[in-house]
Amino acid sequence: STGAVVFESNAYSQRKPASTMKLLSAAATLKYLDPQKVFSTSISLGPIPDSLVINGDFDPWISMDNRVAVKMHRTSFPRLAFNSLSAAKKNSGGSVKKLKIYYNDLYSNEVATFKAFYRKRGVAATFVKVTEEKALTIAGEQVVYSISPSVKEIMDYFLTWSDNLLAERLARLSAKAAGYSMDEKGVDAVFREILAKLEIDDSKLIVDDASGLSKKNKITAKLMGELLFKLRKDEKYSLIYK
DSSP states (O other): OOOOOOOOSSTTOOBOOGGGGHHHHHHHHHHHSOTTOOOEEEEEEOSSTTEEEEEOOOOTTOBSOHHHHHHHTOOBHHHHHHHHHHHHHHHTTSOOSEEEEEEESOOHHHHHHHHHHHHHTTOEEEEEEOOHHHHHHHOOSEEEEEEOOOHHHHHHHHHHHTOHHHHHHHHHHHHHHTTSOSSHHHHHHHHHHHHHHTTOOOTTOBOSOSSSOSTTOBBOHHHHHHHHHHHHHOGGGHHHHO
8 A cells, every 4th residue: 555565576677568568558548548539430422533531530449350340349441441432333333443542540551451452342542641621621421430439448448358459559549649659669658758757767668569469578577566556546547447
């Protein structure tokens, strides 16, 4: 109850944290993201023939595997791609050979997967990145819409099931919200900022990802013990324990 150390052994030794790294991801999530926030993805017909507008939100919940999506009641990326292509074909009288897609706030692997999905079906897709304001301005009839559970629910899921991708994506979104880049450097910076605010020494911390999957990650028992104690004492992080 006081935080006093009553026993320690190799407390400062750098060890691989594995999935306990997700505790830092959860802390970053609660520090910088609204627990009630949801992520939405909208796909609409575009401003010119054979075009679509994807207004994304960096939704971490969308699953790239349709079987996983169905099993876990998540939005399926293949279903988004299929339904949007079907709508484009219907709008063009049944056939589309080329698509121009205006988009914002999609992960790079999603853009690549969209292209591959359309190419496999004989459609050459050109992607043009635009701002959210531009996307809203040029969007026509909405043909596909997806909304995620709340940030709290997604966090509960990745802590319960040790979901690496969700932990990684929420940590990167937290880094973005804190003013850092949405990459490994941003995750490293936001983790260290949280530890600094909690007055925890991060000198022996090595961050290579946010999920603990990388074997390059290093953490000490001393740091983890202090983190758990201070998260428990701060009401802001109580959802991690609930």
